[in-house]
Amino acid sequence: MSDPKSDAKLRFTTLVLRRELPSEYHEVAPVVAPSIVAYGPEDRTALELQLALSELPEEAKPSSVARHLLPAGVRLETIEVELARSALPGRLAHPITATITVALVPEPRPDAAPAGHWVFVPALDHAFYLARGEDLADRLQADLRVLPAALALDADGWKRLLTWAPARLEEVAVELATTPLAEAQGRKALADAERKRQAIA
Known part of the structure; x- marks a missing residue:
């Protein structure tokens, strides 16, 4: 037994x-x-x-x-970014503003402040490491300049990226x-x- x-x-x-x-x-x-x-x-x-x-x-x-x-201390942040759609013709290629929700997960250190944060971007199934002192909005904007093209987002992918929800x-x-x-x-x-x-x- x-x-x-x-x-x-x-x-x-x-x-x-x-x-x-x-x-x-x-x-x-x-x-x-x-x-x-x-x-x-x-x-x-x-x-x-x-x-x-x-x-x-x-x-x-x-x-x-x-x-x-x-770990403790996970939080959400909402960031406004500009998204370029250079692959589209004419006016459709103009940058558009989108609101992106990200989750910040601290990288704990014993008896010290977090070394940095892991940032998860659910709309793109993407994550990156944000070092202490690095600006979140600037880093997210930099990643989003290249990610849509690198991921070859289709119509559903763009819809998910552009659709903000509480x-x-x-x-x-x-x-x-x-x-x-x-x-x-x-x-x-x-x-x-x-x-x-x-x-x-």
């Missing part, structure tokens, strides 16, 4: 970004993995996302779980479907040690 404790599942809490769309439906996705999306009525999206995250395809890897374990952070509890707690705790310890090593380096 198996030990109930050894068969217990790993549980963790992560942060998700909830957007209320003009259709009155909601879109919910993890801050660090915006491609994993639940879409629909507000009262259903959190549960659907929990189910999706419970079956992470690479949960055997410590980094797959560790990247969802975010957003907020929420916590979601996840229970992994297949990884026993005893096994996962060992992996988590390795992942935590690696995160601390990178923060100190």
Whole structure:
């Protein structure tokens, strides 16, 4: 007979970004993995996302779980940027102003202020590192000068980038479907040690 404790599942809490769309439906996705999306009525999206995250395809890897374990101090910022569409003809090529929501995740250091922040741009499934003292708006604008062309955004991609919606952070509890707690705790310890090593380096 198996030990109930050894068969217990790993549980963790992560942060998700909830957007209320003009259709009155909601879109919910993890801050660090915006491609994993639940879409629909507000009262259903959190549960659907929990189910999706419970079956992470690479949960055997410590980094797959560790990247969802975010430090305290995560916040949202809304930035206005100009987007050039040089590939379009005539007036359509003129720059347009867009409002972009980003999530800032601090890079913690022991007994010190954050070394910088990881900035997640859900509308493009893009992330970059913002060093201390670096201006967020300037850096985001610089990235967005080249990203739409580099990603070869189609009409749906442009629509997502240009459609601003009210957003907020929420916590979601996840229970992994297949990884026993005893096994996962060992992996988590390795992942935590690696995160601390990178923060100190």
